[in-house]
Amino acid sequence: MAKNVSGVDAEPKGENEKIDSVAADVGRVSYDALKKASEMVKPGKKLLDVAQYTEDVIREQGFELAFPLNISVNEQAAHYTPSLGDEKVFAPNDIVKLDIGAAKDGILGDCAMTIDLSGKNGALLDASKRALDDAISTVKAGVRVSDIGKAIQNAIESKGFKPIRNLGGHGVMEHNLHAELFIPNFDNGDDTELEEGMIVAIEPFATTGRGMVSDGDSYEIYDYIGSPVVRSQNARSLLTEIEKSYHHEPFAVRWLSNVVSSKFGLYSGVRELFSAGAINAYPVLVELGNGMVSQFEAEVLVEKDGCKVLTR
Numbered sequence: 001m002a003k004n005v006s007g008v009d010a011e012p013k014g015e016n017e018k019i020d021s022v023a024a025d026v027g028r029v030s031y032d033a034l035k036k037a038s039e040m041v042k043p044g045k046k047l048l049d050v051a052q053y054t055e056d057v058i059r060e061q062g063f064e065l066a067f068p069l070n071i072s073v074n075e076q077a078a079h080y081t082p083s084l085g086d087e088k089v090f091a092p093n094d095i096v097k098l099d100i101g102a103a104k105d106g107i108l109g110d111c112a113m114t115i116d117l118s119g120k121n122g123a124l125l126d127a128s129k130r131a132l133d134d135a136i137s138t139v140k141a142g143v144r145v146s147d148i149g150k151a152i153q154n155a156i157e158s159k160g161f162k163p164i165r166n167l168g169g170h171g172v173m174e175h176n177l178h179a180e181l182f183i184p185n186f187d188n189g190d191d192t193e194l195e196e197g198m199i200v201a202i203e204p205f206a207t208t209g210r211g212m213v214s215d216g217d218s219y220e221i222y223d224y225i226g227s228p229v230v231r232s233q234n235a236r237s238l239l240t241e242i243e244k245s246y247h248h249e250p251f252a253v254r255w256l257s258n259v260v261s262s263k264f265g266l267y268s269g270v271r272e273l274f275s276a277g278a279i280n281a282y283p284v285l286v287e288l289g290n291g292m293v294s295q296f297e298a299e300v301l302v303e304k305d306g307c308k309v310l311t312r
C-alpha cells in the first residue's frame, strides 16, 4: 500500500533474526495471496468476491491482514477496497491494481501487481514492472533513496510514461506499515541511505497522466487513532470492535458488518468516528489527469551487498 508523505528513520537493530524469519513467512503468504487474487480478476467478476476470497486465504493460514485488499482500477492508483455489498464488477478494458499484505506478530507484508484485462496496455505495465526490477537491483546497504528513485524514474520515462511523484515506497517496521522512510518514484535528491537489516517496500507507479494523485471521494479504508467520546450506540459499538481487533493496522469498513449489519448504520457510525477523530481515513487516490495507472510492489530485506525479495 502506498505512502504519500516523507521522512527519515532507521530500522532498530536487535532481535533481527526473529523478525527476518517472520518477515519471510509474511512475505511468502502475501505473495501467494496476491497470485491467487490475480487469477480471479476477470471481466464480470465482482471485486467484492475477489477481496473476500483473498483475505480469507490469508486468515485461514493463521495470519492477519496488514491492510484490506486494495483493488484500484484504471485512474485509481490506490486505496480502493470494496464496500459492504459492493456490486461493482470488472469491465473488459480495466487495468486492475491489486495490493495486499499479510501480518504476523506485528510484522507486515506488502506487495502489489497490475492486471491488464484488455491486453492492450502491455507497455504501461512493463514500465512499472521494469522500474521495480531496476530498483531492486539498486538496493543494498548504503544506497541513497534518491538513487532508487532515479532508477525508477529512468525505467518509467524511457518507456514514455510518468512516475507518480507523490506516491512511493516506505520502510516497514513492527505495526507500522508506513515507517518513516520514504522511497521516492523519482530522483528527489534525498540522500538518506538504506541500512543493512531494514525492510522496505518499493512500489513504482507509472501513468499516462500527470504523474500526481489526489484524494478521490471514496472512503473504505481507515485506521485507529484514539478513543474520544462518541454519542451514538452504533459508533460506540464500532469503536469497541476497532479497539479490540484493528488497534494497529488499517481495516475495511465492510469488516465491521458483524457489529452493525445495516449498510446505512455502519457507514454513518464510521463517519461519526472519523469526525470525532477516532479513526483516520485513507481516501482512494486518483491520478490528477485521469491517466491510466500501473503499479508493481515488492518488499525487500536490505543486505550488505544487495537485498532479498521477501514477497515472492
Ligand code: CO
Binding pocket: 001, 002, 003, 110, 111, 169, 170, 201, 203, 297
Ligand atoms: Co506499500
